[in-house]
Amino acid sequence: MPPNPWTSWPLRESLSREGLSAARVWIARVIRVLVVAGLMWTTLTGRAFSGWGLVAAAAGMAATVLVFRGFFRVTRARRLWPSVGLFFLLEAAAFGFASTGARTAAIVLWCACAITAMERLPLNVALPCSAAALGAYAAMNTGNWPATLTTTVGLALVGYVVRLDAEARGNAQRLLAQERAARAAEAETAALAERGRIAREIHDVLAHSLSAQLVHLEAVRQLIQRSTDLEADREQILERVVACRGMAREGLDGTREALSALRGDMIPIEDFLRRLTAAEGAQLEVTGERRTVSAEAGLALRRVAQEALTNVRKHAPGARVSVQLEYADGAVGLEVRDSGGRGAPAELAHSGSGYGLLGMRERAELLGGTLESGPDEEGYMVRLRVPA
Numbered sequence: 001m002p003p004n005p006w007t008s009w010p011l012r013e014s015l016s017r018e019g020l021s022a023a024r025v026w027i028a029r030v031i032r033v034l035v036v037a038g039l040m041w042t043t044l045t046g047r048a049f050s051g052w053g054l055v056a057a058a059a060g061m062a063a064t065v066l067v068f069r070g071f072f073r074v075t076r077a078r079r080l081w082p083s084v085g086l087f088f089l090l091e092a093a094a095f096g097f098a099s100t101g102a103r104t105a106a107i108v109l110w111c112a113c114a115i116t117a118m119e120r121l122p123l124n125v126a127l128p129c130s131a132a133a134l135g136a137y138a139a140m141n142t143g144n145w146p147a148t149l150t151t152t153v154g155l156a157l158v159g160y161v162v163r164l165d166a167e168a169r170g171n172a173q174r175l176l177a178q179e180r181a182a183r184a185a186e187a188e189t190a191a192l193a194e195r196g197r198i199a200r201e202i203h204d205v206l207a208h209s210l211s212a213q214l215v216h217l218e219a220v221r222q223l224i225q226r227s228t229d230l231e232a233d234r235e236q237i238l239e240r241v242v243a244c245r246g247m248a249r250e251g252l253d254g255t256r257e258a259l260s261a262l263r264g265d266m267i268p269i270e271d272f273l274r275r276l277t278a279a280e281g282a283q284l285e286v287t288g289e290r291r292t293v294s295a296e297a298g299l300a301l302r303r304v305a306q307e308a309l310t311n312v313r314k315h316a317p318g319a320r321v322s323v324q325l326e327y328a329d330g331a332v333g334l335e336v337r338d339s340g341g342r343g344a345p346a347e348l349a350h351s352g353s354g355y356g357l358l359g360m361r362e363r364a365e366l367l368g369g370t371l372e373s374g375p376d377e378e379g380y381m382v383r384l385r386v387p388a
Helices: 022-044 052-076 080-099 103-120 123-140 145-226 234-263 269-280 295-315 346-350 356-366
Strands: 283-287 321-328 331-338 370-376 379-387
Touching: 022 052, 022 103, 052 080, 052 103, 080 103, 080 123, 103 123, 103 145, 123 145, 145 234, 145 295, 269 283, 269 295, 269 321, 295 321, 295 331, 295 356, 295 379, 356 370, 356 379
Parallel strands: 283 321
Antiparallel strands: 321 331, 331 379, 370 379
């Protein structure tokens, strides 16, 4: 429910100096100092006060300035009854000045109270308070009723205009704060999205490389553990170690490629798939009219192909694998099929983070595409389709 404009306080930004330029703040301070100094000079140098009366008048004016500052503070804190109490204390001070002959100080105080109440109090309180101050001012100036009435109406309009100006400034400051918060949230969302992208790149590159190394290291471990003659199995162990070293080099190349992808520099998708399938012993087929795909789509195709072949190596060792890249109207597809492994997955099936299929599906959905995976005839199938 929107706040009631009659009973609600002005915005906190309206009651503070927030949004005011330094020049405007200093000009307002100088004007207030000059007004107070002029009033004290004209009041204390006149004939109305002398002796101890002069001291009492000076103390009264100083106390009035302090009460006025207190009125500003309690209205900024939105404390209604202390604000009303201080307002009527200022009104009483104005009557005191008027009764002792300091009419100028009383008139200025009544006018200032009327304008300030209209600016800083809720309307249902500001209107009677401002009317009381302006009524007291009009009652003290009965010599020229047309001029007094015109001045009273003018002061009421000034107070209302000042209130509108303060509310406009407060609304502007609030909108500015909301815009800054929205920009901060947008920047945080972008940072989280970029972190997610980097996390996917790290996972895909490391999972592909490290799982391949794990295959050979596990084979070496089993050879060493089961062998009764290490010299006889030396060639097989050396072959596995050399293959593992090659996988490490491929991982390093993949890391460099991931960094290039993050910078937007990537080789064509077909060249990448040819290298990947040649290294994995898979068959590659390209159909459709070949064209350049976007960096995001190309990156998704690369990572899905890597992840799918990694899963084949881990869960279906020895399987025949076919990779098909299809250029369609408005989209590009990738299909990876295996014929089912002839070897036991053993410990290799449990390596990795378990993030593979989830990460591939997330990549597809972020681009507005689809990813399907599941058993297919003898083996397993992964099919990706993304707009391109």
